[in-house]
Amino acid sequence: MKKILILLQKEFIQVFRNKTILPIIFVLPIVQLLILANAATQEMKNIKLALIDFDNSSESRSLVNAFGHSKFYSLIPVRGGVEKAVELIDLGEADAVLVIPEHFGENLVEGTPVNVQLMLNAINITAAALTQGYTSGIIQGYTSSISIQSSNIIPTKQSVRHWYNPDLNYKLYMVPGILVILVTIVGMFLTAINIVREKELGTIEQVNVTPIKPYQFIVGKLVPFWIIALFELSFGLIIAKLVFNLTIVGSTPLLFGFAAIYLLVALGLGLILSTSASNQQQVMFMAFFFMIVFLMLSGLFTPTESMPKWAQWFNTINPLYYFMKVNRMLILKGSDFGNLRESFISISLMAIAVLSFAILRYNKKSA
Numbered sequence: 001m002k003k004i005l006i007l008l009q010k011e012f013i014q015v016f017r018n019k020t021i022l023p024i025i026f027v028l029p030i031v032q033l034l035i036l037a038n039a040a041t042q043e044m045k046n047i048k049l050a051l052i053d054f055d056n057s058s059e060s061r062s063l064v065n066a067f068g069h070s071k072f073y074s075l076i077p078v079r080g081g082v083e084k085a086v087e088l089i090d091l092g093e094a095d096a097v098l099v100i101p102e103h104f105g106e107n108l109v110e111g112t113p114v115n116v117q118l119m120l121n122a123i124n125i126t127a128a129a130l131t132q133g134y135t136s137g138i139i140q141g142y143t144s145s146i147s148i149q150s151s152n153i154i155p156t157k158q159s160v161r162h163w164y165n166p167d168l169n170y171k172l173y174m175v176p177g178i179l180v181i182l183v184t185i186v187g188m189f190l191t192a193i194n195i196v197r198e199k200e201l202g203t204i205e206q207v208n209v210t211p212i213k214p215y216q217f218i219v220g221k222l223v224p225f226w227i228i229a230l231f232e233l234s235f236g237l238i239i240a241k242l243v244f245n246l247t248i249v250g251s252t253p254l255l256f257g258f259a260a261i262y263l264l265v266a267l268g269l270g271l272i273l274s275t276s277a278s279n280q281q282q283v284m285f286m287a288f289f290f291m292i293v294f295l296m297l298s299g300l301f302t303p304t305e306s307m308p309k310w311a312q313w314f315n316t317i318n319p320l321y322y323f324m325k326v327n328r329m330l331i332l333k334g335s336d337f338g339n340l341r342e343s344f345i346s347i348s349l350m351a352i353a354v355l356s357f358a359i360l361r362y363n364k365k366s367a
Helices: 002-017 021-026 028-039 058-068 082-090 104-110 125-151 170-201 203-208 214-244 252-276 280-296 309-317 319-333 337-366
Strands: 047-053 073-077 096-100 117-120
Touching (some): 002 170, 002 214, 021 028, 047 058, 047 125, 058 073, 058 096, 082 096, 117 125, 170 214, 170 319, 252 319, 280 319
Parallel strands (some): 047 096
Antiparallel strands (some): 096 117
């Protein structure tokens, strides 16, 4: 135990002397949360909509006003034909074109089907889909109101309540995911870089010839970054509360308990990468590759349920998927251990497997 404490003391001194690691530990959480939480959003707030009104009736002008009153649209009136509007899309000056046909108002009042044409710039399919949804919603809402007025039908009121995120604030959805990235970078990247750096300096060979046992070396190397990563999670949650008013609905001890187990996986992966690389450039490339694959399939931006079957199967061995899921369920939904039992079991088994393999591989490399 005394040897482990000496190793821990040595590692903490070494970490805080490293001018490269310190900015990652203290600056990274602020940068990630303040910039990524605001930039990484799927909300559409400035849709440039070109309008062509061939009808020019009171009904068509009312429809145009409905778009003008929406905070999502910047309207571009077009004087000319459809070709002129398409040219605006080609030049990137418009995201969508709405063409209101002749006799729009007359047909709408009479109850005759009306065809309104919507042309979208679909290079960004997510933006195009959201624009289509917003636009269709406004058109349907307006045409329904006209139909109700003309036929004296009593409208049916609809009450909608959004659970867990009442204001549909996309930042509250993104921040728990960004915290996962933050903890993973500290756990996996810094562990791998720290050990490889000792390889480059030759100090790890000096440690290998000492009477220190392999498990003592592993504990001494991994525990400091395990503590630092948990500190980063606490720091990130405090920033999220102060800046984004993000409140942990669920159990905080349960959140940190899962994070502690998850970090064993991340630290183990960092150790495996460090034994497979001979310098810091190699370990960074390998860590970046695995991080991108795990991250893109974790559900950070898109629901995992919408992914292909092979991707959903892959997520059974994707540690970021489990932490992303648990983080959001605990922070936003307030789930208890019963709802998260399967994730706890899966990440625990993964931690045992990854750490065991990492220790065995280290022994092999150092023999």
